[in-house]
Amino acid sequence: MFQRLWNLFRQRRIEDEIRQEMGSHLAFLEEDETAQGADPQAARRNARARFGNDSVYREQTRDANLTMWLDDLLRDFKFAYRQLLRNPGFAVAGVLLLGLGIGVNAAIFTVINSVILRPLAVPDPDRLVSVLEKAANYETPESWPDLVDLEQGNRVFESSGGFSGATFVFRGSGDALNIHGSTATPGYFTTLRVQPIAGRLFDAAESREGANPVVLIREDFWKGALNADPEILRKTILLDGRATQVVGVLPGRFRFPAGDSVIWTPLIPQGPQKNRGYHAFSMVGRLKPGVTLAQARTDLQIIMQRLAGEHPDQNKGRNAEVVRFQDWSLDKPLRDRLMVLQIASLALFLMACANISSLLLARHSLRRHEFEIRLALGSSRSRLARQHLTESLLLAGAGCAAAVGLAAAGVHFLVRLYGDEMPRAAEISPDWKLVGAVIAITMVGAIVMGLATVLHGRRNAVGLASIAGSRVSADRSGVWTRKLLVVFQLTCAVVLLTATASVLESFRQLLRVDVGFDRSHLMAMRVSVPPGRYQTGAQIGEKFAQIAASVSGVPGVRGAAAINLMPVAEYGFNGGVNVEGMPGERRDFFAEYRWITKDYLRTMGIPLLRGRQFLPEEMAGTQKAAIINQTMARELWGDRDPIGAHINMFSPEWITVVGIVRDVRQSGVTAPSSAEVFMPAPNFVAPFPSWSILMRSDLPAQSIVPAIRTAIGAVEREAAVDRVMSMDDVISGTVSAQRIVATLLACFAVLALLLATLGLYSVLTFTVTARMPELAIRAALGSTPRGLLALVGREGVALVAIGLGTGLAAMVPLQGVLRRYVLDSAELSATLCAAVLAMLLAVGTAAVIFPALRAARIDPIRILRGE
Amino acid sequence: MAKHQNDRLQGTLDLLILKALARSGSLHGYAIAQRIHQATDGYLRIEEGSLYPALHRMTNDKWLHAKWSTTDSKRKARFYTITAEGARQLAEEERRWSELTAAVGRALQFA
Numbered sequence: 006m007f008q009r010l011w012n013l014f015r016q017r018r019i020e021d022e023i024r025q026e027m028g029s030h031l032a033f034l035e036e037d038e039t040a041q042g043a044d045p046q047a048a049r050r051n052a053r054a055r056f057g058n059d060s061v062y063r064e065q066t067r068d069a070n071l072t073m074w075l076d077d078l079l080r081d082f083k084f085a086y087r088q089l090l091r092n093p094g095f096a097v098a099g100v101l102l103l104g105l106g107i108g109v110n111a112a113i114f115t116v117i118n119s120v121i122l123r124p125l126a127v128p129d130p131d132r133l134v135s136v137l138e139k140a141a142n143y144e145t146p147e148s149w150p151d152l153v154d155l156e157q158g159n160r161v162f163e164s165s166g167g168f169s170g171a172t173f174v175f176r177g178s179g180d181a182l183n184i185h186g187s188t189a190t191p192g193y194f195t196t197l198r199v200q201p202i203a204g205r206l207f208d209a210a211e212s213r214e215g216a217n218p219v220v221l222i223r224e225d226f227w228k229g230a231l232n233a234d235p236e237i238l239r240k241t242i243l244l245d246g247r248a249t250q251v252v253g254v255l256p257g258r259f260r261f262p263a264g265d266s267v268i269w270t271p272l273i274p275q276g277p278q279k280n281r282g283y284h285a286f287s288m289v290g291r292l293k294p295g296v297t298l299a300q301a302r303t304d305l306q307i308i309m310q311r312l313a314g315e316h317p318d319q320n321k322g323r324n325a326e327v328v329r330f331q332d333w334s335l336d337k338p339l340r341d342r343l344m345v346l347q348i349a350s351l352a353l354f355l356m357a358c359a360n361i362s363s364l365l366l367a368r369h370s371l372r373r374h375e376f377e378i379r380l381a382l383g384s385s386r387s388r389l390a391r392q393h394l395t396e397s398l399l400l401a402g403a404g405c406a407a408a409v410g411l412a413a414a415g416v417h418f419l420v421r422l423y424g425d426e427m428p429r430a431a432e433i434s435p436d437w438k439l440v441g442a443v444i445a446i447t448m449v450g451a452i453v454m455g456l457a458t459v460l461h462g463r464r465n466a467v468g469l470a471s472i473a474g475s476r477v478s479a480d481r482s483g484v485w486t487r488k489l490l491v492v493f494q495l496t497c498a499v500v501l502l503t504a505t506a507s508v509l510e511s512f513r514q515l516l517r518v519d520v521g522f523d524r525s526h527l528m529a530m531r532v533s534v535p536p537g538r539y540q541t542g543a544q545i546g547e548k549f550a551q552i553a554a555s556v557s558g559v560p561g562v563r564g565a566a567a568i569n570l571m572p573v574a575e576y577g578f579n580g581g582v583n584v585e586g587m588p589g590e591r592r593d594f595f596a597e598y599r600w601i602t603k604d605y606l607r608t609m610g611i612p613l614l615r616g617r618q619f620l621p622e623e624m625a626g627t628q629k630a631a632i633i634n635q636t637m638a639r640e641l642w643g644d645r646d647p648i649g650a651h652i653n654m655f656s657p658e659w660i661t662v663v664g665i666v667r668d669v670r671q672s673g674v675t676a677p678s679s680a681e682v683f684m685p686a687p688n689f690v691a692p693f694p695s696w697s698i699l700m701r702s703d704l705p706a707q708s709i710v711p712a713i714r715t716a717i718g719a720v721e722r723e724a725a726v727d728r729v730m731s732m733d734d735v736i737s738g739t740v741s742a743q744r745i746v747a748t749l750l751a752c753f754a755v756l757a758l759l760l761a762t763l764g765l766y767s768v769l770t771f772t773v774t775a776r777m778p779e780l781a782i783r784a785a786l787g788s789t790p791r792g793l794l795a796l797v798g799r800e801g802v803a804l805v806a807i808g809l810g811t812g813l814a815a816m817v818p819l820q821g822v823l824r825r826y827v828l829d830s831a832e833l834s835a836t837l838c839a840a841v842l843a844m845l846l847a848v849g850t851a852a853v854i855f856p857a858l859r860a861a862r863i864d865p866i867r868i869l870r871g872e
Numbered sequence: 873m874a875k876h877q878n879d880r881l882q883g884t885l886d887l888l889i890l891k892a893l894a895r896s897g898s899l900h901g902y903a904i905a906q907r908i909h910q911a912t913d914g915y916l917r918i919e920e921g922s923l924y925p926a927l928h929r930m931t932n933d934k935w936l937h938a939k940w941s942t943t944d945s946k947r948k949a950r951f952y953t954i955t956a957e958g959a960r961q962l963a964e965e966e967r968r969w970s971e972l973t974a975a976v977g978r979a980l981q982f983a
Contacts, residue, residue, distance in 0.1 A: 022950070023924070023928075025948070025950075026901060026924065026949075026950045027920075027924070029900065029901075029902070029947060029948060029949040029950070030901055030902045030920060030924075032947055033900075033902035033903075033947070033949075034902070036945070036947075056920055057919075057920060057921060058921075059920075061921060062920055062921045062924055062925075065921060065924070065925040066924040066925045066927075066928050
């Protein structure tokens, strides 16, 4: 075998050798003839006659030397290439279909592979776990004392650490910048096993209260914002208004807790952060070798049960939950959405394959004469089968190249679209495994397609007879297969279109949903003040009250206010509410907490339903008061009047409820409003220095934003302003992931529609061509053009009807999947179905009408004469 | 790989070539054909169209060894010799051949 393969590379030499050998044989024959007395000329002639056809011998001998199939393969490829060139339309269609089908799949798979399947970019990621605290029906991070107890009490972790995502205000050479990062204990870095590329990590002394401020920065931040300053380890940077010593640079691939984390400072809890009821610190642990997730869970739950006994006020009902770090750091909805896209793209791939098979079958029918002649001339069936395979392999190869290109472009596009939504966007890249997979899949596809044609050809082998008779009854074989393929494609198209339509429709409704406030001409921005300068929540709240007042004074601003979290987009600052005199089971009523400045309700256009607004003395923080929303009033008090009731939250001090406002969709547009308590800004309790400023103005954003920045800077020079956008954009930003899926699904649906139409059109055109003689006879016997039109039209419409029927039937079970993975509110309405059906019918009719018209315009004389 | 339709005849040709070479050492193609022709009293004539493919196939299978050399008449020709592998093959083919002929003989007698 190897000998023969090797011979392939020295083919020329072998052929020379064979020629020489044959030559010497001929010479011996000639000698023989001469010896027997023939004259030289006769001797040569006789020798030649005795020897026979030397070129045939040469070829046979050569075949003994070469792996013949390989040699034939080369010739087949040349032939297939010429065949494809002869029919460029088919070749281009095939390559594009394959490229599209495989490319789209490969692109989405690359993203899934990088984001979900590939392990985290840290050593030994399998042993990393996240520890959460589980209350009745929600999960929270640990409180600082819980974290310390869990770290010290557990027997399952090799090492563990705590961290809390944070935003910092950095002032370099230009404007103050908001940058993201985290506070972390030294154990955090050892657990994740990250080594600084320069400098060192924090030590325990630097993580104590009162230590000099130190910071770790990420490589790209050092190279970007700090211009790769080589002396950086001897310098301080201005962080949150404090000169902070840079002690180390972490590698750029270290992206925890988030992709945009570029700064890490020691985790040193301040003030209320030290309370056992203040849950803000996440815990990561590295399991000892051999310890399972379940063992870790049991161990930590024992500690939590002990803590619940020791601190019933804060820890009653709390338990520990342990999950794999990788699962925790991934957004589950994102994974689900990617899966939906993958399924949709697979459907598209199958449709493309169906179309190609259909094209191949049609082509095979058209080339039937060629194959029959080749058979008649002595070509073996296996040889013909090989020819089919080669052609589809060649087609697939070209399609493959197109697919790889398209996949690369697609990945790029997806990352750009999805970059902010994906936790590991930076790690996304196609790898060689993927390219290999694409090639393997294509080749398998090509072989299957080729074999299908071969089997088909075998079943319908008739021999030469059909050449003679071909004029009367053209080959209609394969029509049934092709019809099935068309129905399949139509089904896929219906499913994709209906799914997309329902997602888009519910998406449109989502964006127009009544969020509970007036969003017109409303602008939002995030403002951060340096936390070093404002230690307590009250100081921060008062500062934002001043900032809001200053912004209100800008000419053209109709109203401005501040709130600690951006409405709709940000939520999760929440906890229990107790009502004075209310029975015990209501003790841990769960509500969102918000702190607002004086004009907030007026600026947002949130109507007061009962009671009153905050009084000036309440707004100033000297007297405590709270305004609650409808949902909270209804759920806690029912028919009774909450006005004047006393509630408390994080401290025993009672606060009077003074008003009830209309519900706002504070937790995103897809979630219903939950209970919410508003309190005056100066009563703010947490040291979170980033608030949202909302303001309403009729002026265009670009003309008013500079004045607003100036107004904010006048109150706090170090304030960083970012995420300046209209409230509409804020709202649509909260569903950007759903929007991307919807957009991609829409692209897929349009492609699916195109493919199905193309399939329908080509199968009907083929049928009409194949039935030409029959139609001509019908016309000659008196069929009217209208009758012929109806004949062909009926066939097409029947196909469309079956396809639509199966598609709609398939939608029924698929709807649950959609609702679960893409959009909760995705609804399959009758109007939508009708619209999709109407569209498909219209497009389908268009695809039917042209072949049908051709049938109607038939000229029987010409066809029957065989012109 | 090219396989003859009739494996028995194919085997026979291989057997004849191997036997001729085992007897006479080194022969070129024409001489092999001549030798078989004479040995069978002119009964078997080897077609060149079968001979050379067979020689090349057996060379590639390492049953034969081929070498360019000159004849007594100073003509260049490709000479074949049998290898150890080829000798083993010959023994095997001879055994199979006698079994076959014996079987056919019995069948002709008693059938």
